[in-house]
Amino acid sequence: MQYKSIEVGRYLVSPMSKPTGDGGYTASVSIRSGQGQASHDRVLRFVPRFESRRAALRYAVREGQDWAQTH
Template sequence: MDTTLRVGKYLVSPLTRALGQGRYAASVSIRSGRGSATHDRVLRFTPEFGSGEAALHYATAQGLDWIGRTAADQAPACPVPVSHPLQTSKVTSWPRKN
């Protein structure tokens, strides 16, 4: 079963590992970039779970949380122009002439 999610520029891949005696560990790979600029962060979690499904759910939630998204917020947002309080409408060229 492929559980990989693409969220914006990130690829979130939750993983589980059987520990024995019916216990499971969870981890998640969070990848961004392409080619030689690829960055992959792997997070391993200390809680143990009674099922692979519970471990997978936890890893997915933690991965989405790490990139600042929630499962309900996976749809791409519509960009809205927001003016920054420090921006001015006046454009100056650099270097300024005195």
């Protein structure tokens, strides 16, 4: 499941969560820059497991925003 994308400077941050087999969730985030054929998309997948989809998405948003603000 993907949450709404957020613009951070020149980056578009798109948090995502995915259910695990044990009832938890994983978090990841797509960080895109550029447009068209000149676009670049970086996907970060995180190790922590979360009890809810909402917690996973919140974590992905924070991590994506932190990454975009420092690069």
